[in-house]
Amino acid sequence: MSGIIRIGVIGYGYWGPNIVRNFNAIDTAQVMMVADGAASALKRVKKEHPQITATNDPNDILCAADIDAVAIVTPVSTHFELAKKALQNGKHVFVEKPFTASVAQAEELIELAEKRHLKIMVDHTFIFTSTVRKIKQLIDEDVLGNIYYYDSIRVNLGLFQHDVNVIWDLAPHDFSIMDFLISEKPVAVQACGKAHVNCKENIAFVTAHFSSNVVGHFNVNWLSPVKVRLTMLGGEKKMLVWNDAVADEKLRVYDKGIKSKSPDGEYDLRVSYRSGDMWAPKIEQTEALKLEADYFTRCILDDETPINDGHSGLRIVRMLEACDQSLKNQGGLVYL
């Protein structure tokens, strides 16, 4: 294989154009072909990228001899069949989140990829953003201290998905960010939600339990009048607020908390508080997807395992599946 990964992209709806643009913008990749069932999508491909072949048949990509890797940018219900065929045909796979529609599918794809010595990368874009990277650094350098909670609000109006509920649509972001940031893994999840418009839940509340006293919680909602992207991360030493809906100063670190324990190792009956400065670290302006596209090609070229590989995708799908089970079970705890 030369130093350029030849990419076929399946799906040119909302996210597909970003995938094409970013793979094309890096030196180690070239988008050869785009497949989409909609004529209007193919027309857009031709106008925006006259040099790329446009087809309505994904098999043109899956079977092409001159394609090294396939980017699957389609609804989750189609991921498994497309990825399986790509792997069977010796192609690496870059696949949208969530990885698959079930744990069983994810496990089968992982096994297949390992057997064929091919890479799977699940597009958990957020873990390539400068903000999440900066949070990771703050945690790794023990600036926050022991983590107490990860509490996220991710709500907006729409877009209702056909094939999945709001948890499968929005919670993969939080599950993958939390998976990236916190080394400890949840032991159980709970979810409750309501379906106001059709039979899929459009509002839901997810709680992730850990064996320590860390707790994760997400509000996800397709019927919110305003777009909120607010994550709070509480630590013993410092706490942070990440507001992803603003242009600047998205990340704020607060020197606030409970005062240190008394000499005998116990907190006083009367809790006292520590309130210091707030600090908004400079965040580099980079396009996460470009970084991720570059990382994907380098993992292939250097034969390295991506952090967001099939196993990472599987962990998230396992939690999503457990959420569905909890939803059916009146919000009861589901162990992982």
Place this chain on the structure above:
Amino acid sequence: MSGIIRIGVIGYGYWGPNIVRNFNAIDTAQVMMVADGAASALKRVKKEHPQITATNDPNDILCAADIDAVAIVTPVSTHFELAKKALQNGKHVFVEKPFTASVAQAEELIELAEKRHLKIMVDHTFIFTSTVRKIKQLIDEDVLGNIYYYDSIRVNLGLFQHDVNVIWDLAPHDFSIMDFLISEKPVAVQACGKAHVNCKENIAFVTAHFSSNVVGHFNVNWLSPVKVRLTMLGGEKKMLVWNDAVADEKLRVYDKGIKSKSPDGEYDLRVSYRSGDMWAPKIEQTEALKLEADYFTRCILDDETPINDGHSGLRIVRMLEACDQSLKNQGGLVYL
């Protein structure tokens, strides 16, 4: 009884001075005595209100012949004994939220008050704010349409309470607001939380289930670096966002939602959205507690039953008790 209710106030800590100031500011009440165990509190009483008698013994109030009503502004664990004695001595009771530490206590006080023909009012101050009154009006006039959800974030740093967890401290606000706004009552609650500092939960997530598809959800947290008071109320016709942490335009009503169902009564496979204007109705600037103090005295003078009477307080205590049960039961559903 003359047209002036003579009040004794027990507890002059954080909230007590507001109670004294507001009862003193109305024409139908006069604060006669204040009791507090702390010498520093009594000193403040004397400096700020030289005409009011200050005592360290609540019995001076509970047994005084010239006191018509007792305001109990003490930790919840003391409410029952103080209120019981007040009622037994023929005094009306104004008591801080939450009403009591248990359903059994609340029921006993209600029975006692009814037997003695005395009033109980639980200080659910928020339902006397202009903002909540305006929301109530929007619901009653069917501006919002069928309610989908009540989702509230009520987080800040501290104040840790000695005798109760964060749910008993902060969730009474949301339970009482929701109780006031939504005529349908919850049938079950769920709660999960963590205790990071001592044995009381300092972060918790509460879900209230209704027999319809309404859902209530509260994030409450004593370990948040920022103060957030954000309530979203989704309706079929309109949605609103109430940000109580800002000075102006606290309430915003959004003409947003899902487009009307298709002619056959079903939503299309492809959901479409309605996005119109936002509108921030003018909110009158009034002090809720003054309104409430005035209402308390008028209920006594006119022999009317307050909306925030003992039964209202009991409904909230019942949900709090159910939350505690759910906490112990791994967040399982607890029917009311």
Place this chain on the structure above:
Amino acid sequence: MSGIIRIGVIGYGYWGPNIVRNFNAIDTAQVMMVADGAASALKRVKKEHPQITATNDPNDILCAADIDAVAIVTPVSTHFELAKKALQNGKHVFVEKPFTASVAQAEELIELAEKRHLKIMVDHTFIFTSTVRKIKQLIDEDVLGNIYYYDSIRVNLGLFQHDVNVIWDLAPHDFSIMDFLISEKPVAVQACGKAHVNCKENIAFVTAHFSSNVVGHFNVNWLSPVKVRLTMLGGEKKMLVWNDAVADEKLRVYDKGIKSKSPDGEYDLRVSYRSGDMWAPKIEQTEALKLEADYFTRCILDDETPINDGHSGLRIVRMLEACDQSLKNQGGLVYL
């Protein structure tokens, strides 16, 4: 001339790519050639638009037989020479703001264009935004009543321009918006500013006087730590605040003001206030530059005079020139 305007674009720095993209996105235009002196810019042209000819010589465009209109996206000091040659060669001109470096240049170009029956359009993009269009509508429908003031803050860090001061860089936006919104024209301007880094003013304050009691005022600043884009427009009936730095609800209309005059036609000694609802009208999401590109080609094809023609550009240049004169004259009033 066919129904497609063939465009040559001179300048492919910061704004040029947007011009190319938007002219390419409409049905009535086709970008044929891009000229830029920088090799890196030409390389970007070839990568992003392989079908467009890239040249380092603007004369290739100015003299091309198959080009109908030239878009001049270069520093202001070069506008005159490029536009003059384009017009002399029979090409329509789309030129960045500010139109020219002097009133004399603007007048010469206008005369030349009229003689040759060619169009000039000055890229005052803001007047094609949905927000400014909505404000215009509110004024035209007399929602605001008599206008009292237009007060704008337009500050950020950088970008320092080589050839002009901050007024020539940022104030054309406000001058052109004000020119579009308010039918009355200023009779005099005043400006004062300071140059902290080099010899060009990087902070300045501009006041525009009208013969009525309308007043315009702009704070422009290249050395602000935060980006502020805030315009307040006060009217006798209503007032509005336009915050262009936020994603949603950019425009807010306030039912606030002074209460109507007393019966004898005079305000009372004691002014009283009217404070009603706030209302954020829905703003359509459209790309202003695309609308403007389309409008340019239709003005050519239908032989119509653009609202942002050379005369409009001249009015703004005249005010900018007067600002320079005021700067040299200790901020004294300069009549137009």
Place this chain on the structure above:
Amino acid sequence: MSGIIRIGVIGYGYWGPNIVRNFNAIDTAQVMMVADGAASALKRVKKEHPQITATNDPNDILCAADIDAVAIVTPVSTHFELAKKALQNGKHVFVEKPFTASVAQAEELIELAEKRHLKIMVDHTFIFTSTVRKIKQLIDEDVLGNIYYYDSIRVNLGLFQHDVNVIWDLAPHDFSIMDFLISEKPVAVQACGKAHVNCKENIAFVTAHFSSNVVGHFNVNWLSPVKVRLTMLGGEKKMLVWNDAVADEKLRVYDKGIKSKSPDGEYDLRVSYRSGDMWAPKIEQTEALKLEADYFTRCILDDETPINDGHSGLRIVRMLEACDQSLKNQGGLVYL
């Protein structure tokens, strides 16, 4: 004189109650008497402070043998006569901003006070706030470096004053803050404004020129639909934004600016930017007026000259008078 300053307060309108409350709250003062011409004001005095004598005649205070200092909390047009009589009767003077209605009045009062060895303090409350104190500290410690500009927006709806225009009402805040923060003093001012409602300007723009390249600028407006309190202070090393309209994080310090000059001491033709972290220092929660009241009594008891003495008040009045002159002179520069 004992260790307690006995205070008489003239004026119990909007600000007077705060003066009474704060002087009463400190150990070194006691409010003896309050005078106000309005019966309703006197009624409020009696209800809120039964121990204080209420009178409708300021002479009761000005001539009282048992009053050491007079606080004048009345419209500016009355300051001179009241303060003069107080000083003539041997009383120290605490007077609202602006000090007097003219430079001549201020000079006469200063001379009289010095002759009688009495203190004058002008109530420039803002310089006693924790935020302004923190900014002062950042400047004194050279964190900001050389100051480039002080740019302030101070706008809201009302309150129209009877006897002064918006500059005399709102700009004293900015003039006194700037006077406190920046050791260099302005050499000239300019002002332009408009009167939309009566004959007093209700919107105005003030520029303060220094002999260095510092510039001060204030937007003041009584006809703004929203309350804005935003001050930007640009320095060579750092810049800060002070938003006084928010509850928390009022002060933000930005590590942003222009990169250091090139080795030959000159900035490059191409300016480059430095963009680092933002930092919101913790601001203590103190009541400025209480601090100032305490400072006033200590200046008297310890015979020290207040920083906000008559000379400080005079500097501000001189600039206000110059603004009026500039207003009449078409916004021309008026040297101080």
